[in-house]
Amino acid sequence: MLFKLSIRNMRKSIKDYMIYFMTLVLGVAVFYVFNSLESQQAMLSISNDTREIVALITEMINYVSVFVSIILGFLIVYANNFLIKRRKKEFGVYMTLGMGKKNISVILLVETILIGLLSLVIGLIIGIFASQLTSIIVAKMFSADMSHYQFVYSSAATFKSILYFGIIYLIVMVFNMISIGRYQLIDLLQAHRKNESIKTKNLGICVLLFLVSVGMLAFAYYQVTQVFNGSQIELLGQMILVGCVGTFLLFYSLSGFILRVVQMNKGHYLKGLNCFVLRQMNATINTTVVSISIICLLQFFTICILSTAFAINETIKKDLRDLNPVDVSITSYVSMNEGIQGNESDVFDVLNKVDITSADFSEYTFANVYNANVYMKDSLAPIVDEIHDSFPYLQLDDAEETFMSVSDYNKIAKQFGNEQIELANNQYAAICDYDNMKNLRDKSLSKGTPITINGQSLVPKYDHCIYGFVVNSASHMNMGIIVVPDQFVMNMELRAMHFNADYAGDQEHTKLMEERFRTLEENGDLAYTVYSRIAMAENATGLTALFVFIGLYLGIIFLISGAAILALKQLSESSDNVERYKILRKIGTSERMINHSLFVQIGIFFAMPLSLACIHSIFGIQVANKLLALFNQNDMLAPIAITAIFIIMIYGSYFVITYLGSRSIIKEDSMV
Amino acid sequence: MEQVLQVNKIEKYYGNKGNLTKAINQISFSISKGEFVGIMGASGSGKTTLLNCISTIDRVSAGSIMINGKDITKMKKSQLIKFRREELGFIFQDFNLLDTLTAYENIALALTIQKVNASLIQNRVKEVAQRLGIEEILNKYPYQLSGGQKQRVASARAIISNPKLILADEPTGALDSKSARMLLESFEDLNRSLDATILMVTHDAFSASYAHRIIFIKDGEIFNELVRGNDSRKEFFDKIIEVVTLLGGELNDVI
Numbered sequence: 030m031l032f033k034l035s036i037r038n039m040r041k042s043i044k045d046y047m048i049y050f051m052t053l054v055l056g057v058a059v060f061y062v063f064n065s066l067e068s069q070q071a072m073l074s075i076s077n078d079t080r081e082i083v084a085l086i087t088e089m090i091n092y093v094s095v096f097v098s099i100i101l102g103f104l105i106v107y108a109n110n111f112l113i114k115r116r117k118k119e120f121g122v123y124m125t126l127g128m129g130k131k132n133i134s135v136i137l138l139v140e141t142i143l144i145g146l147l148s149l150v151i152g153l154i155i156g157i158f159a160s161q162l163t164s165i166i167v168a169k170m171f172s173a174d175m176s177h178y179q180f181v182y183s184s185a186a187t188f189k190s191i192l193y194f195g196i197i198y199l200i201v202m203v204f205n206m207i208s209i210g211r212y213q214l215i216d217l218l219q220a221h222r223k224n225e226s227i228k229t230k231n232l233g234i235c236v237l238l239f240l241v242s243v244g245m246l247a248f249a250y251y252q253v254t255q256v257f258n259g260s261q262i263e264l265l266g267q268m269i270l271v272g273c274v275g276t277f278l279l280f281y282s283l284s285g286f287i288l289r290v291v292q293m294n295k296g297h298y299l300k301g302l303n304c305f306v307l308r309q310m311n312a313t314i315n316t317t318v319v320s321i322s323i324i325c326l327l328q329f330f331t332i333c334i335l336s337t338a339f340a341i342n343e344t345i346k347k348d349l350r351d352l353n354p355v356d357v358s359i360t361s362y363v364s365m366n367e368g369i370q371g372n373e374s375d376v377f378d379v380l381n382k383v384d385i386t387s388a389d390f391s392e393y394t395f396a397n398v399y400n401a402n403v404y405m406k407d408s409l410a411p412i413v414d415e416i417h418d419s420f421p422y423l424q425l426d427d428a429e430e431t432f433m434s435v436s437d438y439n440k441i442a443k444q445f446g447n448e449q450i451e452l453a454n455n456q457y458a459a460i461c462d463y464d465n466m467k468n469l470r471d472k473s474l475s476k477g478t479p480i481t482i483n484g485q486s487l488v489p490k491y492d493h494c495i496y497g498f499v500v501n502s503a504s505h506m507n508m509g510i511i512v513v514p515d516q517f518v519m520n521m522e523l524r525a526m527h528f529n530a531d532y533a534g535d536q537e538h539t540k541l542m543e544e545r546f547r548t549l550e551e552n553g554d555l556a557y558t559v560y561s562r563i564a565m566a567e568n569a570t571g572l573t574a575l576f577v578f579i580g581l582y583l584g585i586i587f588l589i590s591g592a593a594i595l596a597l598k599q600l601s602e603s604s605d606n607v608e609r610y611k612i613l614r615k616i617g618t619s620e621r622m623i624n625h626s627l628f629v630q631i632g633i634f635f636a637m638p639l640s641l642a643c644i645h646s647i648f649g650i651q652v653a654n655k656l657l658a659l660f661n662q663n664d665m666l667a668p669i670a671i672t673a674i675f676i677i678m679i680y681g682s683y684f685v686i687t688y689l690g691s692r693s694i695i696k697e698d699s700m701v
Numbered sequence: 702m703e704q705v706l707q708v709n710k711i712e713k714y715y716g717n718k719g720n721l722t723k724a725i726n727q728i729s730f731s732i733s734k735g736e737f738v739g740i741m742g743a744s745g746s747g748k749t750t751l752l753n754c755i756s757t758i759d760r761v762s763a764g765s766i767m768i769n770g771k772d773i774t775k776m777k778k779s780q781l782i783k784f785r786r787e788e789l790g791f792i793f794q795d796f797n798l799l800d801t802l803t804a805y806e807n808i809a810l811a812l813t814i815q816k817v818n819a820s821l822i823q824n825r826v827k828e829v830a831q832r833l834g835i836e837e838i839l840n841k842y843p844y845q846l847s848g849g850q851k852q853r854v855a856s857a858r859a860i861i862s863n864p865k866l867i868l869a870d871e872p873t874g875a876l877d878s879k880s881a882r883m884l885l886e887s888f889e890d891l892n893r894s895l896d897a898t899i900l901m902v903t904h905d906a907f908s909a910s911y912a913h914r915i916i917f918i919k920d921g922e923i924f925n926e927l928v929r930g931n932d933s934r935k936e937f938f939d940k941i942i943e944v945v946t947l948l949g950g951e952l953n954d955v956i
Contacts, residue, residue: 618814
């Protein structure tokens with residue numbers, strides 16, 4: 030009997046349960062997708078040689094999953110409480126009919142179990158299919174080999190989803206029992222009576238507060254984009270705080286402000302249901318300022334996380350292409366390997382030990398770098414004081430400049446496809462691709478700072494650094510090499526030698542070479558540092574994969590939580606508003622007008638936090654760029670587009686369901 | 702005289718063939734322009750059903766209702782909403798004001814949903830508020846108003862669109878006697894000076910005594926009809942009490 034009652038109840042209140050159910054299903058699906066990552070085809074193929082990174086990703090996702098399940102747990106308990114509140118009257122009727130609280134708890138228990146099971150099954154099915162889709166996205170993202178595609182199913186992830194959500198449902202049951210236990214019959218029966226008095230704010234104060242909040246936000250935006258340089262964490266913290274307070278104040282005063290402004294334009298205010306919609310919004314937002322602010326901030330973080338996650342991936346991929354022009358670079362430092370003379374044989378002797386000979390390379394170059402008792406305090410002499418002020422940690426006195434002969438550099442530049450240099454006998458040039466350092470050097474070069482080598486003075490040929498680097502690397506980190514005419518390096522002290530080469534032969538040969546170089550590294554021969562393009566790509570891909578996945582995981586969960594809370598708030602608003610819509614109908618308002626006003630209200634309610642979050646993000650993303658030293662800001666467009674699609678999909682579905690749900694709530698006992 | 706409302710042998714059944722309840726059985730009457738008519742009856746007599754049918758909220762099972770020459774029983778749902786909006790004014794027992802709007806906005810709403818020009822609305826609201834003596838409270842919210850004030854705001858909303866017929870359902874039901882008297886006096890005033898046609902449902906003999914004519918309903922049929930004629934309000938009240946006594950039932954309890 031109780032079971033039957035439960036099922037009937039659920040069928041009856043399907044509209045209310047829609048949001049709850051959707052949130053559960055989405056939660057389970059997302060949870061499954063991310064926990065099944067490790068067994069996905071794409072992950073298997075990108076990770077051939079980087080097992081430890083896959084292990085790291087899995088471990089991180091495990092930790093994040095705990096955090097995510099706590100968030101989802103809170104959300105589900107919140108949503109469930111909302112539903113219980115909606116049904117107070119129904120429970121009251123049961124109790125007057127003599128049903129005990131125990132029986133009501135049983136009804137709720139059965140309902141929770143049914144919904145739990147159903148959502149788990151549907152969520153897992155969606156998750157399993159969605160994970161096939163993610164495989165494809167992942168493969169595209171990391172250019173993994175997907176030629177042996179097969180359907181992936183992770184029983185570990187399935188089990189884990191069932192376990193975590195099982196625990197959440199258990200907590201929901203406990204909460205239900207507690208809240209039912211607390212209810213008094215009289216409260217339950219009178220649950221539908223509502224208080225007529227509403228708090229109204231002084232509109233003048235609202236206008237003032239609105240201006241203050243806009244000022245605060247503008248100030249914070251200005252500070253983080255114009256003043257913040259990527260390292261003043263304290264300033265950033267303060268501005269985030271100002272931004273949070275500004276956001277809260279803005280929402281606190283916004284509806285009043287808009288009301289005031291629209292009221293001034295009578296033609297607009299007294300049109301259709303406009304004044305009703307505005308008053309309604311004013312009342313709604315007054316009671317939800319805190320949650321709207323939190324949701325706005327969550328959305329802001331989500332947008333930043335998602336777009337920077339994608340952007341980092343893009344940047345790293347692009348950097349890898351640009352910064353690894355040859356298959357392999359080997360550097361040997363004199364400080365670790367005193368025997369080297371700067372000859373080809375120094376490198377080949379070592380390579381021969383792992384069966385690599387010059388025949389294995391299609392093209393290779395050697396270049397030496399030297400020291401000459403020239404320090405940065407010399408090469409940057411005109412701006413030393415300035416540097417001391419803004420970068421106190423830079424030890425200019427101890428930083429020795431490195432030199433390369435112009436013919437050596439041109440060999441590398443030709444091989445790398447960079448700009449070649451010609452120098453007169455009394456000239457030098459600086460090669461640099463690390464932005465912060467380049468700025469300093471440019472200042473010094475433009476002042477024509479001379480350097481002295483063996484008593485001979487050289488002047489800069491260019492007033493700026495030449496873009497370039499001399500070995501494969503993962504990011505722009507060439508702090509500066511000074512190129513001088515060949516005769517000047519004769520008497521310099523050898524510091525290191527660079528070997529850059531492309532493999533000869535096919536893919537098989539490449540694999541073999543990679544393995545040999547790995548052996549070389551595993552032998553512990555620290556004297557030779559190998560920068561292989563493929564190994565570098567694998568490492569970088571693993572790390573970005575980690576960042577992107579965690580970003581996506583958290584971002585999607587934040588999105589779902591925010592949307593679900595907005596939806597539930599709006600639905601409970603709508604059920605409070607049934608009476609108001611009845612009155613509107615009685616005085617002859619058409620259904621079309623009512624639906625339109627509802628649409629506008631819900632639309633504004635959903636759009637408000639999102640729009641502010643978008644505005645915040647314009648500045649937040651810039652800060653993230655500075656913090657993470659991301660370049661190529663033009664590349665941000667694609668990640669932002671992807672983020673927008675995610676948001677529109679998730680918010681769009683919640684919006685539609687909320688609108689339809691609200692519409693049927695206010696229609697509940699519509700007239701003939 | 703011009704007929705604003707003609708009710709023609711209307712019937713309203715509930716239930717199915719096996720178990721038929723006639724809420725209204727063959728009721729016919731008509732109201733001319735500028736009349737103030739009361740409908741009295743005990744609860745369950747069918748007076749609310751009658752009002753619902755006239756106000757287009759409910760549909761009749763048989764018969765026809767002509768308002769201002771148009772047969773509302775033959776109208777489609779969308780036409781009815783438009784008709785209700787433009788030709789009828791409503792005053793309810795529980796005011797039905799929107800608590801989120803000020804008195805001014807509540808009154809204006811009746812015009813804004815008809816898409817009337819904003820500048821016209823302002824003048825109309827002022828005019829009506831003046832007539833009902835509520836200019837001072839226009840910027841207050843319903844919860845700041847007394848019952849009488851609320852009902853006068855509701856009345857203002859009902860008459861602002863110049864409806865052909867004002868339907869009042871127990872308008873004094875939630876008011877104390879002083880407020881009720883003031884409200885009824887404003888009804889009289891509206892009726893006299895604006896030539897407003899009012900149909901008021903009540904079971905309070907005192908309220909009914911302000912009307913020109915009373916139709917008594919019992920068990921879904923017209924039981925009696927009283928015309929005030931040249932009687933004073935006091936004499937009319939006494940006549941009403943006589944009929945009420947004859948009617949018996951619940952009405953006795955409320956006088």
